[in-house]
Amino acid sequence: MAVNGEKPKRLRDYNIHSERVLMRNKEPGVFERELGPEDLQDKLMLTTVEKAVAWSQGNSIWPATFGLACCAIEMMSIVSSRYDIARFGAEVFRSSPRQADLLIVSGRVAHKMAGPLRQIYDQMLEPKWVIAMGACASSGGMFNNYTVLQGVDKVVAVDIHVPGCPPRPEALVEGIIRLQEKIKAGVPPAYEIRGVAS
Amino acid sequence: MAIVQRRRIYEGSRIPSPIPTVLTTPSELEGSADIMRINFGPNHPSMHGVLRLIIDLEGERVVGTEAVIGYLHTGFEKTMEHKSWWKAITYPERIDYVGFQNDELVFVLAIEKLLGLEVPPKATWMRMLLCELNRIHSHLVFLGTAALELGAISMFWYCFRERDQVLDLFELVTGARMHTRYFQAGGLAEDIPSGFFAEAREFCDWMPKAVDDYEALIGRQEIWLERTQGIGLLSAEDAIALGQSGPVLRASGVDWDLRRAQPYLAYDEVEFGVPVYPNGDVYDRYRVRVDEMRESVRIVEQCLDRLEGMQGEPWITDDRKVVLPPRHELHTSMESLIHHFKIVTEGYRVPEGEVYVAIESPRGEKGCYVVSDGGPRPWRVKFRAPSFVALEATATCMHDALVADLIAIVGSLDSVMGDTDR
Amino acid sequence: MTFEGVPGLVETREEHGETTLVVDPARLREACLHLRDREGFNYLSDITSTDYLGWGKRGVAGYYGTEQGRDLNYPAGLGVSVASQGYGRLPRPKPKRFSVNYHLLGLRDGAPRVRVQVWIDDGETLESVIPVWPTADWHEREAWDMMGIRFEGHPNLRRILMEDDWEGHPLRKDYPIGGEPVRFSEEQ
Numbered sequence: 128m129a130v131n132g133e134k135p136k137r138l139r140d141y142n143i144h145s146e147r148v149l150m151r152n153k154e155p156g157v158f159e160r161e162l163g164p165e166d167l168q169d170k171l172m173l174t175t176v177e178k179a180v181a182w183s184q185g186n187s188i189w190p191a192t193f194g195l196a197c198c199a200i201e202m203m204s205i206v207s208s209r210y211d212i213a214r215f216g217a218e219v220f221r222s223s224p225r226q227a228d229l230l231i232v233s234g235r236v237a238h239k240m241a242g243p244l245r246q247i248y249d250q251m252l253e254p255k256w257v258i259a260m261g262a263c264a265s266s267g268g269m270f271n272n273y274t275v276l277q278g279v280d281k282v283v284a285v286d287i288h289v290p291g292c293p294p295r296p297e298a299l300v301e302g303i304i305r306l307q308e309k310i311k312a313g314v315p316p317a318y319e320i321r322g323v324a325s
Numbered sequence: 326m327a328i329v330q331r332r333r334i335y336e337g338s339r340i341p342s343p344i345p346t347v348l349t350t351p352s353e354l355e356g357s358a359d360i361m362r363i364n365f366g367p368n369h370p371s372m373h374g375v376l377r378l379i380i381d382l383e384g385e386r387v388v389g390t391e392a393v394i395g396y397l398h399t400g401f402e403k404t405m406e407h408k409s410w411w412k413a414i415t416y417p418e419r420i421d422y423v424g425f426q427n428d429e430l431v432f433v434l435a436i437e438k439l440l441g442l443e444v445p446p447k448a449t450w451m452r453m454l455l456c457e458l459n460r461i462h463s464h465l466v467f468l469g470t471a472a473l474e475l476g477a478i479s480m481f482w483y484c485f486r487e488r489d490q491v492l493d494l495f496e497l498v499t500g501a502r503m504h505t506r507y508f509q510a511g512g513l514a515e516d517i518p519s520g521f522f523a524e525a526r527e528f529c530d531w532m533p534k535a536v537d538d539y540e541a542l543i544g545r546q547e548i549w550l551e552r553t554q555g556i557g558l559l560s561a562e563d564a565i566a567l568g569q570s571g572p573v574l575r576a577s578g579v580d581w582d583l584r585r586a587q588p589y590l591a592y593d594e595v596e597f598g599v600p601v602y603p604n605g606d607v608y609d610r611y612r613v614r615v616d617e618m619r620e621s622v623r624i625v626e627q628c629l630d631r632l633e634g635m636q637g638e639p640w641i642t643d644d645r646k647v648v649l650p651p652r653h654e655l656h657t658s659m660e661s662l663i664h665h666f667k668i669v670t671e672g673y674r675v676p677e678g679e680v681y682v683a684i685e686s687p688r689g690e691k692g693c694y695v696v697s698d699g700g701p702r703p704w705r706v707k708f709r710a711p712s713f714v715a716l717e718a719t720a721t722c723m724h725d726a727l728v729a730d731l732i733a734i735v736g737s738l739d740s741v742m743g744d745t746d747r
Numbered sequence: 748m749t750f751e752g753v754p755g756l757v758e759t760r761e762e763h764g765e766t767t768l769v770v771d772p773a774r775l776r777e778a779c780l781h782l783r784d785r786e787g788f789n790y791l792s793d794i795t796s797t798d799y800l801g802w803g804k805r806g807v808a809g810y811y812g813t814e815q816g817r818d819l820n821y822p823a824g825l826g827v828s829v830a831s832q833g834y835g836r837l838p839r840p841k842p843k844r845f846s847v848n849y850h851l852l853g854l855r856d857g858a859p860r861v862r863v864q865v866w867i868d869d870g871e872t873l874e875s876v877i878p879v880w881p882t883a884d885w886h887e888r889e890a891w892d893m894m895g896i897r898f899e900g901h902p903n904l905r906r907i908l909m910e911d912d913w914e915g916h917p918l919r920k921d922y923p924i925g926g927e928p929v930r931f932s933e934e935q
Contacts, residue, residue, distance in 0.1 A: 192370050196397055196743050197422035197503060199374065200466065204492075207485035222370035237746070239910050240375055240396040243367050269415065272400040273917055273925025274909070293503055343902040345881035395908040400925075402893075403918055438763055565854060568791055568882030579854070587858035677838040680763050681850050681862060683792065692850065694795045698802060698838045709793035709850070717885050746908055 177313065184228070184254065185310035186216040188303070191227030193247060195234025198261040201293040202233045210296040215303060224250040229306070230283070231299075235263035236276040248283045254316050258302055259285045262292045284317035334560040334577070334605045340567065340721050348720040350381045350389035359383050365731075367396045373470075373735060374742030376716070385727045392716050397746040405706045409672030410436060410510065413703060417693070418504045420708055421744035423466050426452075426459040427686035428708070429508045431693040434589065435682040436510040439675050439697055442642055446591070447635045448512035453590045454525075454628035455498070455507065456684075457621040461532070462491045463687035464614045464621075468539060471611070471736040475552055477543050487535050490528055497521055510673070511648045512641030517632070525629055532622045536615060544615075553608040557722040557734035560605055567721060568714045571689025572617065573738060575601045576609035583685035595627045607737040614739075617687075647673045672701040688712055688739055708747055712740035750861070752785065753778050765862060767848075772865040776874045779849070779863065783879055788851035788861060791876070794886035795848045796894040799841045800920040842866045845896060847873060867896070875901040893918040 194202055205212045206220065221227040224247045236244055248257070259279050262268035265288040267277035279285060286309065289302035314320075341348050354360055365378040375396035381389030401420055405413040414436075417428040430452060437444060469484030492502040498521055499505035499514075507514050543549040559569070564577040574581055582599040584592040600616035602609035641648050649668055650661035667673075677699040683692040689711030696705040715738040722734045750759060750766070755774030760767040770778045782788045843866040853859045867873060875898040876883045887898045888907040895916035898904060906913060915922055 193368060195375060196399075197419055197425075200422060200503065203466075203470075204485060204489065206481075207489065208482050209486070209489045235397065235399050237396060237398050239398065240367060243375075243396070247368055267926070269419075270399055270404060271924075271926035271929065272404050273923070274398050274400045275926075277927045295502065340881050345877060345884045347903065395906075395910070398908040400917065403922075403924060407924055565789055566881050568880065581854055583858070586856075678762055679767075679848075681765065681793070681848075681860070683852075683860075690792060692793055694793065694848065694850070696797055704802075705795075705797045707793070707795040707797075709795075713885060713889075714882055717882055 178311075181311050181313055185307040188217050188229045188256070188307065188310075189219060189221050189227050190217050190229040190231050191224050191247065191251065192220045192222050193230055193232055193244075195232070195236065195240065196263070198233035198264070198293045201296055202231060202260065202299065205296045205299055210300055212300060212303065215300070215307065217303065224248075225252060227251055228254070229256050229258065229303075231258045231260050232264040232279045232283070232285075233260040233293075235268060235270060236279050236282070237274050238276060239274075241276055241282050244279070245282050255318075256286045256306055256310070256316050257283050258287045258289060258299075258306065260289045260299055260302070261294055262290060264288075265290065268292060284321050284323050286317040334558050334603075338563055338566070339558075339560070339724055340563055345567070346392065346717045346720050348388070348390045348723055354383060354388060360388070370474075373740065376735070376740070376742055376745075378719070378731075378735070380728075380731070382728065385729075387723055387726045387728065387731055390720055390723050390731075392719050394713075394716065394742070394745050397742045399743070399747065401708070401747045402706050405703055407702065409701050410675055410703065411668070411672050413706070414508070414510070415504075415506055417708065418506065419743060420710070420747055421686065421688065421691070421712070421741050422503070423741050424459050424463040424687045424691075425504055426455045426508075427684060427691055429506070430456055430590075431682055431684050431686075431691050431708075432695075432706070433508045433510055434684070435680050435693045435695040436675060438680045438682055439678050439695060440510065440647060441676075442511050442644060442647065444512050444642060445639050447517075447632065447638045447640050448642075449590050450628050450631050450635070451513055451517060451640070452508060453592065453595075454625055454632065455495070455505075456590075457624045457628070458491055458494060460621045460687045461618050461625075462488055464618050465491070467614055467687075467736075467739045468611070471733075471739075472543060472549075474732050474736050475549070477546070477549060480539065480542060483535070483538060483542065487532065490531070494521070494525055494528060497524060509641060509648065511644060512639070514641075516640050522629055522633055525625065529622050529626050529629070533619060536618050536622075540615060550608065552729070552733055553611060553737075554604075554606055556607045556726065556730045557737060558605050558724075559718060559722050563721055564605070564718070567718045569689065569718055570711055570714070571685065571687070572610050572613040573689065573715060573718070575599065576613045577605035578603040583683060583690060587683070589682075589684055595624050597621075597624050607733045610737040610739075614687075674699060674701050675703075683709065686711060688715065688741065688744065708744075710744040710747060712738075712742070712744035713747075715740045716745055750786070753781055765860065767862045767864050769864045769866070772867050772871065772873055775863075775865055776876060776879065779876050779879045782851060782861070782863070786861075787853045787855065788859070789880075790852040790854050791880035791882055791886075792850040792852050792860075793848075794883060794890055795850070796890040796896050796918075797846045797848070798844065798894060798918065798920045799846065800844055802841055803838050843868045845869070845894065847890065847896060849876070869895070872897040872899050874899055877901065892916070895919065 204210060230248060259265045264279045267275050287302045287306050289299055291298050361382045363380045363382055365380055367375040367377045377393040379391045380387055401416050405416050414432060417432040418425040420428050465484040465488045469481040472480035495505055496502050499507040559577050561578045564574050580601045585599060597620045600613050602612055645664040650664055654661040655665055675697040677697055679696040681692055681694045683690050691711055692709030694707040695703060698704045750768055753768060754777040755771035756768055757771055758769040845867050847865050849863040851861050875887055887901055890896045891904050892906045892908050893916060
């Protein structure tokens with residue numbers, strides 16, 4: 128993705144490690160590619176106050192209860208004591224979308240449910256993030272038919288897709304940790320990047 | 326064997342008419358300013374999934390209710406018509422995603438009935454073991470979430486601790502925690518791995534103590550008793566008329582369990598009890614499920630005893646027209662190679678016919694009606710979902726209920742929305 | 748167990764250990780009442796509707812059987828072919844397009860089950876059996892929603908699984924599976 132023959136600046140040139148510590152020498156990650164080949168400086172919020180705000184936002188993401196199908200059962204198990212998600216800041220699952228930051232769409236979304244899904248998403252206050260959990264939310268999964276939405280990103284702007292059918296609780300926790308790193312790195316939520324209505 | 330214990334829970338029948346599944350507001354109240362119509366929408370904090378209830382409230386009392394479903398309709402039946410028989414086995418698991426082994430089992434049993442296949446005993450006993458573990462799993466999820474909704478939040482963590490142990494056992498055997506895809510038409514996909522029996526025995530030793538813990542936590546707790554006793558009454562006649570099955574039917578005093586009345590797999594060779602309670606309320610449904618957990622542990626222990634003597638036996642039938650031959654044979658036998666090719670590319674063919682198989686899933690009678698036209702794909706597959714039928718009883722149970730009771734009643738019917746909407 | 752007294756009985760079949768009673772659609776409710784009251788089938792498990800459009804049109808595998816006639820390795824008629832494990836024949840033709848199956852169960856020793864089957868064409872209606880077994884309410888709504896089979900006397904025949912304003916009946920054979928075509932990353 129070199130522009131004008133020049134290697135694009137990576138997040139780590141700004142001393143931000145958005146990828147895992149073990150993978151320092153990886154190719155440009157998804158975040159860098161998504162933000163575009165131009166200089167990242169304009170895109171990222173890098174002042175101290177903004178870094179502090181991003182740190183606190185990332186460490187206290189409260190998910191909204193939006194369990195739909197099988198993935199919801201695995202989502203419930205990350206709340207349970209073995210894969211405790213409270214140690215990462217997601218202390219409570221808020222039932223009211225007005226009080227939640229993160230919408231974990233867990234399960235297949237039928238066309239009938241797309242309306243309520245969008246309504247819940249609209250009721251959330253910015254900044255808000257969406258994790259599409261599982262194969263069905265990411266892309267329709269094993270159901271390619273008249274009633275399942277082929278990917279929930281047709282309706283809302285998704286930040287992280289977690290693959291699996293259903294994803295192991297550890298996989299979902301990894302997705303939430305990646306989201307935390309993304310927030311702390313200063314990457315804006317998906318609706319700002321994609322320029323869609325939030 | 327007495328089937329129905331006659332006990333007058335209430336006089337007559339409380340099934341609303343003209344529509345049996347809709348409780349209509351009495352005409353004197355309709356249009357009055359006291360009635361508030363609330364949408365207990367598809368997304369709500371209680372863990373049932375996407376059920377929508379349209380409720381008419383007079384103060385706190387529920388005077389009218391209607392259930393709207395379909396928010397998780399996935400078109401399983403139509404999708405399965407387009408997949409080969411082998412690939413279609415992955416789909417039923419996702420229907421009732423809490424009791425997933427039972428859905429796989431019912432579909433695989435239907436295929437085997439049409440094919441006339443005989444399954445080796447090792448596979449039968451292992452299937453039974455996994456289905457009983459799944460029953461424990463399903464009741465744990467029920468107990469955790471039902472208690473959570475009524476406010477006994479700590480039950481959630483206790484139940485899910487044991488649930489993780491059950492899923493560890495599934496992962497040990499099949500490689501996946503949920504949606505294991507372990508049953509094949511003809512037996513099991515693979516042999517039972519070696520560490521399984523020791524781990525399962527440890528679990529069976531631990532589980533009854535865990536159930537004692539649960540009963541100690543909420544079983545005699547005053548708030549729990551007040552919130553669940555006498556709520557959501559359903560008499561035996563109404564339950565039969567409304568097609569209820571499983572724990573809901575047994576909590577209304579009807580002694581009916583398909584594992585005993587119509588034994589499938591090897592249920593006639595194991596000893597287990599079937600809990601029946603006479604009061605037909607939420608508390609009895611809770612008690613039936615907790616007692617069923619204990620009985621399932623007994624069945625699992627008996628299965629382990631039998632399976633330990635069957636090590637080295639085949640786990641899948643020999644019929645090469647349906648089952649893949651073992652890989653080492655492909656190097657030497659031409660017929661095996663051809664069979665392998667035919668099964669993998671086209672899929673096996675199931676003779677023409679129609680069949681209905683019903684088993685006792687944790688929610689009730691789970692049935693599968695399969696029509697085959699002799700080809701490599703099913704012609705029609707229909708799943709009789711116990712949760713679909715359980716929700717038909719919401720209106721009958723909701724007489725004289727308060728809003729707080731509504732949550733308890735819908736939770737006690739234990740319906741999984743994937744199963745309802747398919 | 749004999750079913751001779753069932754009103755409107757057209758045919759009785761026994762396959763795979765199951766009894767199927769084919770009943771005249773006009774006398775369906777009488778037959779159900781008879782089965783519930785006289786024979787003791789007080790429990791309705793399931794109502795399933797099946798669409799047989801295109802049944803048998805696919806032909807049989809290989810080259811040894813077609814609708815037009817036989818091939819040289821295939822014995823005459825729709826008999827069993829020796830080379831095809833018994834599958835080398837066309838399926839038995841069905842009388843009409845739709846079949847509606849009522850799976851009944853008697854809650855007593857032996858768990859007797861029976862299937863009542865009626866055959867109808869597109870546009871024909873059936874009597875609702877809600878007065879016989881109230882649980883039929885939602886099953887019949889699903890049959891209407893998915894297959895377009897109307898039930899007379901049903902107090903609330905609306906769509907249940909699809910949205911209220913959905914057009915078409917999804918489980919019919921002439922309704923497409925829908926979904927998106929899957930594109931692979933190597934394609935242009």
